[in-house]
Amino acid sequence: MNKQVELKGKRIIASNHVKLGQKNKKGQTYTDINDIFFKAEQEPNFLTGSEVIKEAIKRCSVGTSVAYPITPQSEAAALIGEIYAEGYLDEYFRGESEFAVMGQCAGAAFGGHRVFTTTAGPGTLRAMENFPMWAGSRLPIQVCVTCRGINSPLSIQPDTLEMHYLLETGMLVWHAETAQDLYDYILKGFIVAEQPDVHIPIAVCCDGFFVTHTKDTVDLSPLDLCLTPYDPYKSPVTCMDMESAPIRMMRDPFIMKSNYINYSTHASWQQEVKAAMERSRKHTIPLIGGLIDEENTDREILIVGSGTAVSQSREAIRLLAEDGIKVGLVKIKTIRPFPYEEIKRVTKNAKHIFVPEFNIAGWLAREIKSTIPDNERVYCGPHVMGGMTMPSEVIVEEIKKHLGVETGNLMDM
């Protein structure tokens, strides 16, 4: 379990990269992430989520991006192609399937590039075998997952079930609520994932359509500032470019089931990936302002959510307040690493904990239930699935029903 990290005055130690302060071929200055977000003036823009992904990648000094069409990420993937044509990336092409794309991304990362790709729904599942391989190979690739349904019959509508499958891949999994989150997490995600003591892949997830296809006001950092480039020689494993002396990697191949050393190598390797994820907390907390956001968590009724479920909950809380029902809110920003200690702390006084989710499984509720004492306090719902929206009224109704309130007169709750 994680120890709480004090936030005040903390800055991530991001970049002593040799290129810091130099200009790239587009005239952008390689800048420390802290200065990009906390010093430079941010300018409001009215953009779709897909455009926000493009704007973020323009500022990320990405080496390679590999694209493949699948709704609802196709537009973002194609827009990255456009900025590649403008010279913002070194390499970009269309792969032949998500499985291949994630392999191509791995190849580029093995070779020392910063790598970004996007996928969604069935694409995430087709790519799935690659994700634990990325983590085990310590490749800090970023995949932006624009969640959509994965079920049959065919659905292209938003549904966050695919995130359930990402939880044990060894990747960092962050969940953006808004386009602003998406922008911030893409830039900050690279820096956290690439820290030498982390160096594992990251999935930056958002709810498809709700975030990707709606317009929102997003504060962007100046275009003439970009992230310091990825330094492959700070990787905890060798960059596969034949620029360091070749060594015999091991006495026996990992796969040989012959001796204790091999078993323990495997065991410790998996533990190390997990430990790397734990170590990401200290870099993440100062950059994104903690793994959770909280509002009025001293209240007896709490809603805990992630992604757009948080936005809907915020409105539900306003409606409930009109009926005199006071509800607190917890927004979980990182699903992996999971904010165990934070959740335990903020739910300490809660009697009823509601977890609204855009999927049938209720994976977030399960996660919370497994974290806190007296977990019968957790109500798994409301759920919508298959692309249904979750009107705030649905959350209001579900909470009232559970509390045994038909109309709103509970002034002393």
Next chain:
Amino acid sequence: MSKEKIVLCEDLADIMPPEYHELVETATFGNQDRGWKDIGSSKELIEQHSLCAGCPESIAFRYILASLPAPEDTVFVGSTGCTSLVFPHVAVHNIHSLFGNQNAIASGLKRTLKSRFPDVEKDVVVLAGDGATVDIGLDMTMQSWFRLEKFTTICFDNELYANTGGQESGLMQKGFVAKMAPKGKNFEKVRLAEIAREAGCAYVAVLTVSKPNRVEQVIKNAIYVAREIGPTFVQLYTPCILEIGKQSMEGLDEMKDSETIGGRFVQKEYITEEAQKLLDSIKEETKVRKKAAKAAAAAK
């Protein structure tokens, strides 16, 4: 990589294993005329293999590693199978990631190395078995050829899934009785060389590994053409003696039988005109260079 990097730190030399000393002192990094004849007189880039005794794959590995024109700037991409048991013992960078995705990995890798080292020729070589190349990975194998990715694909064709215990593969002969083909395989051996030619490979070769000089020439050709022109493919028969019921010493005979007239592995090459031109010019250059070196040596 600069060859100067393959040196020993003096202060740590005494704790380095003897194999590494040999690698620094007598390996053939940087010798552009290196070849199979160095085997036995210089340090090989393969330390030892963990394959079955007498496995033709092990000798194929040694010939290939001895034939690389520039091992100091070569990265291998492997796949799951018997080959993945050998790669940890090899003194060039190599990647194992998953089963069947080797050509996808190589595509991303080659482009990245090209972009990061625009002035250095970094060779990327895929080496995988027939299951990885033709069955589970065929999509990615062919798509990399369609995209004209500039790297070499080598397939160790042993006509079955060896590492998992001898199951039917697409490159198995028709009629062969194997695990998962209990009544005999009922379709023909996939014509991968022809597929490679049609899919865009500029140089394709099929042969056994019975003759090291031939293997050396083919590997060099494939790498030179991949550098300048486009994708290349080499299919090597490396029979799985264990799974076809042969003894350790019978691998060589099996290969020789299969390459006699009418056999499945009579050596063949498909070379585009452009690739042939390139190979001819390299041959001419090498001849001139060697002649000059000989004259210089004689003058001394």
